[in-house]
Amino acid sequence: MNYYILNYKLADNYLQDRGQYRAEHLGMAKEAAEKGALVLGGALDEPADEAYLIFRSENDEVATNFAENDPYVKNGLIKEWKVRKWNAVVGSKIES
Known part of the structure; x- marks a missing residue:
């Protein structure tokens, strides 16, 4: 298994407009976490300009x-996103 980081660059209106999409977004995240694919996810604070979601899977x-499929992306709350493989080497969830 590999780790992948999904990086979101948040739109200026992210905090003001996310409410109407938050339940669907969090539902997707909880479902991915329950399946073991999403390890961690959340937005940076002060300023809230980026978010990171760490996935564990065979590929990206x-x-x-x-x-x-994220409603935040579909509705313009994310101005840019990218996925990158993360070569994690230390931590409680790392398997060799």
Whole structure:
């Protein structure tokens, strides 16, 4: 298994407009976490300008599909996103 980081660059209106999409977004995130694909996720604070979601999967498709179907992305709350493989080497969830 590999780790992939989904990085979101948040739109200026993110905090003001996310409410109407938050339940669907969090539902997707909880479902991915229950399946073991999403390890951690959340936005940076002060300023709230980026968010990171860490996925564990065989390839980047899980993270990419999450972004492509995320209501935050679909409704313009995310101005840019990218997925990158993360070569994690230390921590409680790392398996060799």
